[in-house]
Amino acid sequence: MKTMKVVAAIICNDMERKNKIFATARGYGDLKGGWEFPGGKVEPGETPQQALKREIMEELSTEIKVGELIDTIEYDYPTFHLSMDCFWAEVITGQLELKEAEAAKWLTKDQLESVAWLPADITLIDKIRQHMN
Numbered sequence: 001m002k003t004m005k006v007v008a009a010i011i012c013n014d015m016e017r018k019n020k021i022f023a024t025a026r027g028y029g030d031l032k033g034g035w036e037f038p039g040g041k042v043e044p045g046e047t048p049q050q051a052l053k054r055e056i057m058e059e060l061s062t063e064i065k066v067g068e069l070i071d072t073i074e075y076d077y078p079t080f081h082l083s084m085d086c087f088w089a090e091v092i093t094g095q096l097e098l099k100e101a102e103a104a105k106w107l108t109k110d111q112l113e114s115v116a117w118l119p120a121d122i123t124l125i126d127k128i129r130q131h132m133n
């Protein structure tokens with residue numbers, strides 16, 4: 001099966017405190033309406049961190065600082081294998097404008113289960129919760 005290499009940003013209010021994280025709902029395609037973390041495919045020659053900064057600028061017109069890797073999610077969708085590096089991030093400049101997503105929410109630790117995550121993201125949520133305050 002084909003592997004898709006993807007990066008995702010778990011943007012938090014503050015990387016030291018991690019009181020809330022930013023989630024978006026997909027605005028197009030097969031998985032439309034599913035909740036996820038902003039990001040996208042890594043292009044040839046890019047590091048994961050470079051790809052993530054580029055994707056967040058394209059999707060949200062926002063410059064981010066990329067922090068530690070939380071986990072690499074490996075998940076089999078029916079038509080491809082997803083390998084997704086998930087990094088903590090915080091905003092440097094910009095207002096998180098929704099260029100592609102249909103909705104967005106800041107979620108506290110207690111609200112993490114309140115949205116319908118994409119299947120691959122569910123395994124990440126427990127890990128994120130452990131790091132939130």
Ligand SMILES: Nc1nc2c([nH]c(=O)n2[C@H]2C[C@H](O)[C@@H](COP(=O)(O)OP(=O)(O)OP(=O)(O)O)O2)c(=O)[nH]1
Pocket residue numbers: 004006007008031035036037038039040041042082084118119120121
């Ligand atoms: N960005 C992102 N993609 C995710 C997450 N969870 C998950 O299963 N995916 C899947 C959905 C897509 O099949 C794939 C990411 O592709 P994408 O469509 O966001 O990537 P892209 O912006 O480079 O794509 P394109 O539409 O511009 O070609 O990974 C997630 O949390 N964030």
